[in-house]
Amino acid sequence: MEFQLQVGWADHGQHEVTASVNVGCWCETDHGNHDVDVLKFAVGDEMSLPQAFESCAERMTGWLADPHDADLWRAREDLPARRM
Numbered sequence: 001m002e003f004q005l006q007v008g009w010a011d012h013g014q015h016e017v018t019a020s021v022n023v024g025c026w027c028e029t030d031h032g033n034h035d036v037d038v039l040k041f042a043v044g045d046e047m048s049l050p051q052a053f054e055s056c057a058e059r060m061t062g063w064l065a066d067p068h069d070a071d072l073w074r075a076r077e078d079l080p081a082r083r084m
């Protein structure tokens with residue numbers, strides 16, 4: 001289970017900020033991992049880079065307070081559970 005907070009470039013030459021949670025894949029076909037929740041903001045007239053970063057960081061704080069249980073996230077997203 002991983003949490004990512006990322007500042008990158010969008011297509012239109014502006015920054016975008018992404019916060020995501022991803023879990024390992026236990027599907028028949030191995031996808032490597034799955035994003036189970038993503039929050040993304042494009043920086044522009046509506047939102048500055050600090051605002052976007054702050055919003056993503058705030059969401060991340062919420063996720064980190066949730067139980068760190070990848071199986072719970074897989075169940076929520078209807079992904080196959082880990083095989084024992």
Ligand SMILES: [Zn+2]
Nearest residue numbers: 025026027031
């Ligand atoms: Zn998969």
